[in-house]
Amino acid sequence: MSTNILLPRPHRILAINQETEHEYTFRVESGAAAKHGQFYQLSLPKIGEAPISVSAMGDGWLEFTIRKVGKLTSEVFRLRPGDRLFMRGPYGKPFPIDDFKHGDLVVIAGGTGVAPVRSTLRYFYEHPEEIKEVYFLAGFRDEGSILFRADLERFKARFHTIYTLDRDRVDGFETGLVTRHLGRIPFSTLTRYHVIIVGPPVMMHHTALKCLEYGVPEEKIWVSFERRMSCAVGKCGHCKINETYVCLEGPVFNYTKAKELWD
Amino acid sequence: MGYSLSYGRMNEILKELQQNYRVYAPRRWAGRGRYSDTDLIRYGEIAAVEEVVHDEKSDFSPKEIIFPITQPLFYFTEDEYRESRVDDQGLLIFARPCDINGIRRLDTMFLKNGDSEDSYYRRLRDKARFVLMECGTGWDTCFCVSMGSNRTSDYSLAVRFLPDHLLVEVRDEAFKRYFSQEREVEFTPEFVTSNPRTVRLPEIDSSGLLRKVYDLEMWKEYNSRCQSCGACTAACITCSCFTTSDLIYNENARVGERRRVWASCLHEDFTAMAGGLGFRATPGERLRFRTLHKVYDYKARFKEEQMCVGCGRCDDRCPEFISFATIINRLSDEVERLKKEASQEVAGQ
Amino acid sequence: MNHDLDIKKLRNHCYRQSKVPGEFMLQMRAPGGVIEARYLSLVQHIADTWGNGLFHLGMRQTLSIPGIKYEDIPAVNRYIKQYIQEIEVDLCGVDMEVTEEGYPAIGARNIMACIGNIHCIKANINTTALARKLERVIYPSPYHIKISVAGCPNDCAKGHFNDFGIIGLAKTEYDYDRCIGCKKCIEACAKHATGVLSMENGKIVKDTCCCVGCGECALVCPTGAWTRNPTKFYRVLIGGRTGKQTPRMGKLFLNWVTEEVVLRVIKNWEDFSAEVLEHKPVYLHGGHLIDRAGYNRFKEMILKGVQLNPEAMVAQRILWTETEYRSNFNVRPVNGVRAEG
Ligand SMILES: Cc1cc2nc3c(=O)[nH]c(=O)nc-3n(C[C@H](O)[C@H](O)[C@H](O)COP(=O)(O)OP(=O)(O)OC[C@H]3O[C@@H](n4cnc5c(N)ncnc54)[C@H](O)[C@@H]3O)c2cc1C
Ligand code: SF4
Ligand code: SF4
Ligand code: SF4
Ligand code: SF4
Ligand code: SF4
Numbered sequence: 036m037s038t039n040i041l042l043p044r045p046h047r048i049l050a051i052n053q054e055t056e057h058e059y060t061f062r063v064e065s066g067a068a069a070k071h072g073q074f075y076q077l078s079l080p081k082i083g084e085a086p087i088s089v090s091a092m093g094d095g096w097l098e099f100t101i102r103k104v105g106k107l108t109s110e111v112f113r114l115r116p117g118d119r120l121f122m123r124g125p126y127g128k129p130f131p132i133d134d135f136k137h138g139d140l141v142v143i144a145g146g147t148g149v150a151p152v153r154s155t156l157r158y159f160y161e162h163p164e165e166i167k168e169v170y171f172l173a174g175f176r177d178e179g180s181i182l183f184r185a186d187l188e189r190f191k192a193r194f195h196t197i198y199t200l201d202r203d204r205v206d207g208f209e210t211g212l213v214t215r216h217l218g219r220i221p222f223s224t225l226t227r228y229h230v231i232i233v234g235p236p237v238m239m240h241h242t243a244l245k246c247l248e249y250g251v252p253e254e255k256i257w258v259s260f261e262r263r264m265s266c267a268v269g270k271c272g273h274c275k276i277n278e279t280y281v282c283l284e285g286p287v288f289n290y291t292k293a294k295e296l297w298d
Numbered sequence: 299m300g301y302s303l304s305y306g307r308m309n310e311i312l313k314e315l316q317q318n319y320r321v322y323a324p325r326r327w328a329g330r331g332r333y334s335d336t337d338l339i340r341y342g343e344i345a346a347v348e349e350v351v352h353d354e355k356s357d358f359s360p361k362e363i364i365f366p367i368t369q370p371l372f373y374f375t376e377d378e379y380r381e382s383r384v385d386d387q388g389l390l391i392f393a394r395p396c397d398i399n400g401i402r403r404l405d406t407m408f409l410k411n412g413d414s415e416d417s418y419y420r421r422l423r424d425k426a427r428f429v430l431m432e433c434g435t436g437w438d439t440c441f442c443v444s445m446g447s448n449r450t451s452d453y454s455l456a457v458r459f460l461p462d463h464l465l466v467e468v469r470d471e472a473f474k475r476y477f478s479q480e481r482e483v484e485f486t487p488e489f490v491t492s493n494p495r496t497v498r499l500p501e502i503d504s505s506g507l508l509r510k511v512y513d514l515e516m517w518k519e520y521n522s523r524c525q526s527c528g529a530c531t532a533a534c535i536t537c538s539c540f541t542t543s544d545l546i547y548n549e550n551a552r553v554g555e556r557r558r559v560w561a562s563c564l565h566e567d568f569t570a571m572a573g574g575l576g577f578r579a580t581p582g583e584r585l586r587f588r589t590l591h592k593v594y595d596y597k598a599r600f601k602e603e604q605m606c607v608g609c610g611r612c613d614d615r616c617p618e619f620i621s622f623a624t625i626i627n628r629l630s631d632e633v634e635r636l637k638k639e640a641s642q643e644v645a646g647q
Numbered sequence: 648m649n650h651d652l653d654i655k656k657l658r659n660h661c662y663r664q665s666k667v668p669g670e671f672m673l674q675m676r677a678p679g680g681v682i683e684a685r686y687l688s689l690v691q692h693i694a695d696t697w698g699n700g701l702f703h704l705g706m707r708q709t710l711s712i713p714g715i716k717y718e719d720i721p722a723v724n725r726y727i728k729q730y731i732q733e734i735e736v737d738l739c740g741v742d743m744e745v746t747e748e749g750y751p752a753i754g755a756r757n758i759m760a761c762i763g764n765i766h767c768i769k770a771n772i773n774t775t776a777l778a779r780k781l782e783r784v785i786y787p788s789p790y791h792i793k794i795s796v797a798g799c800p801n802d803c804a805k806g807h808f809n810d811f812g813i814i815g816l817a818k819t820e821y822d823y824d825r826c827i828g829c830k831k832c833i834e835a836c837a838k839h840a841t842g843v844l845s846m847e848n849g850k851i852v853k854d855t856c857c858c859v860g861c862g863e864c865a866l867v868c869p870t871g872a873w874t875r876n877p878t879k880f881y882r883v884l885i886g887g888r889t890g891k892q893t894p895r896m897g898k899l900f901l902n903w904v905t906e907e908v909v910l911r912v913i914k915n916w917e918d919f920s921a922e923v924l925e926h927k928p929v930y931l932h933g934g935h936l937i938d939r940a941g942y943n944r945f946k947e948m949i950l951k952g953v954q955l956n957p958e959a960m961v962a963q964r965i966l967w968t969e970t971e972y973r974s975n976f977n978v979r980p981v982n983g984v985r986a987e988g
């Protein structure tokens with residue numbers, strides 16, 4: 036009898052932090068060795084399952100930042116610390132953190148795309164000796180959708196940060212889409228470096244093209260894909276693009292691969 | 299070893315087999331076909347061999363026996379959950395060569411893809427044994443020969459249905475004992491060696507060519523023809539997609555289940571995500587996706603063989619008369635044309 | 648020519664008076680509108696030999712041949728004897744003696760039908776077979792009755808404008824485990840029919856109250872979760888008519904009845920007509936007869952001895968809606984003044 040790969044396990048919620056009106060971060064008890072950029076299938080029995088990225092990890096806990104959009108995500112918002120959340124994972128290919136080490140790192144994230152890169156950023160924030168310079172360009176739609184305010188504030192001390200809002204004018208934030216501020220990253224002076232781009236599909240597409248224009252080689256660019264998923268273990272077929280299963284070979288892809296993942 | 303036996307004897311053996319196996323075969327559901335006064339032929343348990351519809355192709359494949367259309371995964375009570383169970387009765391399935399070969403594709407998906415095993419598939423698959431049914435001359439939509447799936451040796455028993463008796467080959471030692479009383483004869487099943495329909499498989503050998511295949515005009519033609527019903531994928535022996543969902547039986551009792559049901563990439567919501575995001579918005583794009591899965595990217599991933607086995611059920615079931623065999627051949631022609639154009643471009647430089 | 652013709656009598660033999668003195672149009676019955684194509688040469692022969700070479704596709708699916716001279720009628724009648732024998736007696740099993748006098752009656756009009764499931768993908772019944780069975784019930788009754796049989800609730804046969812409109816229904820049945828929740832049936836039902844399907848817990852629920860029995864759900868379902876119950880069911884509409892005074896659409900009388908019920912009901916029509924018309928088979932639309940007797944009396948008589956199947960539904964009352972040319976209160980002269988005339 037093979038083990039049941041679809042079996043979820045209950046985990047205790049340690050803390051809940053409201054990020055925005057529609058996004059909460061749940062800290063869940065777990066000793067699992069998740070990697071940066073991986074995701075879990077979170078579920079509530081009788082409600083459903085959904086893939087959610089690990090947005091931070093620590094000793095004995097994982098964090099998930101969830102946007103309320105539907106059945107499961109709405110129901111999760113009704114949970115309180117001490118309640119149980121069901122999980123299976125971690126799944127997917129993570130960011131190649133070891134390759135990033137001792138070089139420079141550029142992270143460009145839009146909206147909820149900040150969640151999957153947050154743990155990577157926190158790692159290098161806590162291990163500054165393992166990285167040279169970190170350039171973090173984060174964009175949100177408006178003031179009401181700013182995530183991880185505390186982290187954003189902390190990161191300023193060790194990273195080169197550019198935070199921008201598409202529309203609103205708020206202290207500490209620039210205005211305009213992330214692509215408008217790309218020019219401020221000194222790509223031409225960087226040598227050993229990697230670029231992470233995560234956000235909505237259109238944002239990733241345009242940002243990657245811009246980076247290429249700035250002379251960033253394709254193989255230095257990393258993106259994280261979001262696709263409809265039902266199983267996360269390469270069985271259900273929903274996430275497939277060509278011969279690639281996003282749940283298995285992704286969600287993190289090198290741009291050399293990602294550019295050929297046409298839908 | 300081969301045997302010749304009457305239908306009566308075979309039914310007695312069937313009774314014996316049924317102590318250990320649930321026996322499934324394509325059966326006739328009179329008047330339940332898509333159109334009025336047509337029959338539906340699909341898999342069901344049989345009580346007598348006469349019920350086996352051996353001279354027509356079934357509308358649906360045997361995949362539903364090991365990959366049920368609706369399959370409970372877990373049952374939930376107030377604060378417990380429990381894995382769904384199956385009994386230990388074996389499964390004996392009358393199947394054709396293309397179907398048996400098709401099930402190998404399902405094995406690849408459920409047991410190999412992602413280096414993990416789907417235990418729900420495994421527990422039914424392990425119990426399954428096949429009774430190969432000879433095809434005779436085959437049917438007008440079959441193209442198994444082109445797909446190399448007209449033959450198989452993966453069966454326990456093989457059977458030829460003759461008007462007043464049956465010929466049975468027993469390949470699997472475990473089944474020998476059931477036939478010990480029968481008259482021995484020389485019999486091994488015959489396989490079709492040609493189909494009226496042949497397909498030429500496209501050879502897509504570079505991502506540049508694949509991109510051009512995506513952009514072909516031919517897909518657009520299907521925007522008006524395909525109604526995205528998903529009948530083709532439901533009939534297909536090799537389509538393995540599903541969607542998992544939870545439900546509550548009763549709001550107050552707080553009991554429910556997590557289950558999976560078949561899904562189809564032809565349906566509009568196959569890729570739908572929160573915020574209205576989705577991919578492949580047109581029927582043509584979805585048909586392209588299915589086509590490439592069947593005759594390009596499954597093989598690109600798993601190397602050995604194409605996904606499609608040429609059973610032709612998709613052509614039989616498509617209410618809009620969209621022929622998949624024709625799509626494959628059209629695609630091959632287009633690919634050849636694109637290659638020729640590319641080589642002319644190179645030569646012209 | 649002879650100017651002394653009993654046109655009423657000729658009419659009873661299915662010869663219709665022409666505006667050309669002494670000429671008639673023969674209307675040959677083709678119950679259900681389907682006959683073997685070889686009979687067309689017979690039609691051509693009549694038209695070319697005794698008619699004026701023309702052929703009309705009759706409004707009630709008769710094979711109509713105009714321009715037949717009065718003196719040729721006996722020859723024509725002798726010629727069509729075999730056709731009447733083959734169609735009416737051999738094919739439909741009508742209990743009648745075929746003579747050299749042509750058709751014995753015109754009262755029960757040719758039964759119309761759409762092509763039905765011998766061809767149509769939407770049809771739920773074999774309309775041709777039913778029309779032939781009905782022919783045996785109604786012919787050669789002198790009492791007037793117009794029946795039309797449609798293969799599905801789309802009613803291409805216009806049963807809504809006949810004394811009896813008989814519509815084939817599919818009782819579709821749902822296999823919970825085969826359903827994949829794709830919603831295609833919900834969409835089809837909403838688009839083509841009454842939108843009685845909805846989704847609950849990933850599966851389908853049907854509001855059986857208002858299913859019209861069209862079978863669209865079974866047509867569209869990719870997995871065969873919806874299939875037709877092999878038993879054929881019927882809807883019976885009554886009292887529809889065209890006409891110069893009060894045309895109106897037929898109304899629902901019976902729903903979800905079996906073929907046996909349909910045949911029994913139609914059989915009772917003759918007795919009902921006889922009662923209302925005091926045994927004088929004059930030409931009156933069936934609707935007028937129902938109006939005269941009143942719906943309740945009609946219902947009582949027409950269901951006499953009929954064993955209704957358990958699924959059957961019977962109209963408790965009927966709300967007729969005539970087009971009333973006599974009142975015409977919704978129609979006004981263009982400029983407020985009625986033109987002289
Ligand atoms: C690898 C990966 C990582 C993700 N990380 C995060 C994250 O960190 N935080 C977060 O808030 N969200 C994340 N998502 C998106 C999240 O999975 C969906 O928002 C969630 O599945 C919706 O579930 P629901 O039950 O609340 O919505 P439902 O009620 O199921 O559906 C609401 C809408 O979401 C669509 N939907 C259904 N399943 C998915 C799916 N698997 N992915 C996207 N949309 C879907 C439905 O089609 C519908 O339009 C991630 C998705 C992927 C694939
Ligand atoms: S794609 Fe069509 S021919 Fe090929 S295996 Fe599937 S149903 Fe059969
Ligand atoms: S063709 Fe579509 S439904 Fe079939 S296996 Fe491939 S992706 Fe799934
Ligand atoms: S190809 Fe045919 S069977 Fe498949 S979804 Fe389109 S219309 Fe339906
Ligand atoms: S069309 Fe068939 S499979 Fe789809 S939802 Fe309706 S019953 Fe279920
Ligand atoms: S048969 Fe009934 S349920 Fe089915 S589509 Fe027609 S009205 Fe809707």
Ligand code: FES
Nearest residue numbers: 267270271272282
């Ligand atoms: S999510 Fe099921 S195959 Fe990738």
